[in-house]
Amino acid sequence: MRVSTESIHPRYGFYAVGWICFGLGLIHYRIEPGGLESVLELVMIVGLSVIVLYTGYELPDQSISAAGQWRALLLGIGVAVSFTTLAFAVWLTWSIDGTHRKFSFLLSFAASLGAAVGTRSSLYAVQSKERLAKTQELTKLLRINQRVLRHNLRNELSIALGYLGNIENEIDSDDLSADLELIRDHLEALLETTDRTRKIVSIWDTDDRSELDLTAILEKQLHQLRQEHPDVDVTSTLPAECRVVAHVALPLAIREVLTNAIEHNPRDVSVHVTLDRRNNGTVALEVADTGTGIPKPDLEAITIPEETPLAHTQGLGLWILYWTVRMSDGTVEFHANEPTGTVVSITLPAL
Numbered sequence: 222m223r224v225s226t227e228s229i230h231p232r233y234g235f236y237a238v239g240w241i242c243f244g245l246g247l248i249h250y251r252i253e254p255g256g257l258e259s260v261l262e263l264v265m266i267v268g269l270s271v272i273v274l275y276t277g278y279e280l281p282d283q284s285i286s287a288a289g290q291w292r293a294l295l296l297g298i299g300v301a302v303s304f305t306t307l308a309f310a311v312w313l314t315w316s317i318d319g320t321h322r323k324f325s326f327l328l329s330f331a332a333s334l335g336a337a338v339g340t341r342s343s344l345y346a347v348q349s350k351e352r353l354a355k356t357q358e359l360t361k362l363l364r365i366n367q368r369v370l371r372h373n374l375r376n377e378l379s380i381a382l383g384y385l386g387n388i389e390n391e392i393d394s395d396d397l398s399a400d401l402e403l404i405r406d407h408l409e410a411l412l413e414t415t416d417r418t419r420k421i422v423s424i425w426d427t428d429d430r431s432e433l434d435l436t437a438i439l440e441k442q443l444h445q446l447r448q449e450h451p452d453v454d455v456t457s458t459l460p461a462e463c464r465v466v467a468h469v470a471l472p473l474a475i476r477e478v479l480t481n482a483i484e485h486n487p488r489d490v491s492v493h494v495t496l497d498r499r500n501n502g503t504v505a506l507e508v509a510d511t512g513t514g515i516p517k518p519d520l521e522a523i524t525i526p527e528e529t530p531l532a533h534t535q536g537l538g539l540w541i542l543y544w545t546v547r548m549s550d551g552t553v554e555f556h557a558n559e560p561t562g563t564v565v566s567i568t569l570p571a572l
Contacts, residue, residue, distance in 0.1 A: 231287060304338075385408070
């Protein structure tokens with residue numbers, strides 16, 4: 222009966238290699254008994270065998286495909302055979318001078334060392350290769366997604382909104398007008414989501430950096446914000462100049478932080494912006510508001526390393542901030558403001 226390799230877990234191959242190395246150590250001990258010296262040699266071979274056995278034990282927990290695990294096993298065996306062949310060649314050179322001792326130890330130790338080094342290193346090599354391939358596929362998927370968001374979905378939404386406007390102009394019923402207004406709100410929210418998602422992909426897919434005056438950027442954004450929201454108390458403490466080298470999307474990211482602090486909070490919210498240059502060669506930017514705080518699902522999507530749903534477009538704004546700061550070699554943190562609100566702390570390398 223033919224047994225498929227799919228029914229055999231690769232870890233059993235690692236176990237087999239480990240026990241073979243252990244057996245070679247016992248054979249050496251039986252062939253060349255020499256008191257304490259032989260015991261120490263056996264201990265070294267057994268130790269290397271345990272490394273191979275442990276590699277097989279932890280194999281199911283590794284993020285490697287079954288095919289990749291089999292490749293790692295074969296590579297490990299290949300390294301062990303190479304080490305053994307090299308040891309045999311060394312022994313032959315010793316034999317020319319008439320030295321024939323330690324043949325069994327030399328071969329068994331070389332085989333065990335090659336198996337330990339080969340299985341561990343090949344496992345990491347295969348894992349790295351698979352992760353690289355997965356990253357390349359993810360990049361390809363993101364670019365496809367970006368093209369779909371940029372052209373297909375956005376164009377279809379624009380057309381739908383255009384026809385919806387024609388219908389609104391022809392209908393006088395208050396009930397229908399309310400329904401149409403609700404439809405428009407949802408379509409415009411979806412259009413905003415696609416625009417923000419496209420911006421996130423664009424930030425992640427480019428690594429363009431430039432020298433920027435963070436003070437000038439903040440002054441421009443704050444001036445525009447005060448014009449758009451004259452009732453909101455917006456204050457700032459800024460130096461005369463603060464230059465950084467950051468991703469070109471930094472002005473957009475700062476705009477998202479300031480806009481979120483106002484649009485996603487009550488009307489009586491106040492916002493204070495602080496910019497400092499630290500002695501450790503970094504720039505600290507803080508945006509503190511007195512609002513209700515960032516929704517937990519949106520904040521968890523940034524702070525927890527797992528997939529969580531985004532219930533608000535504010536969450537997408539946080540991703541624009543996160544990726545921009547990260548592509549600028551900076552960090553972003555979120556803290557509770559006292560007594561209410563949120564403090565967004567951004568750290569960037571100073572120029």
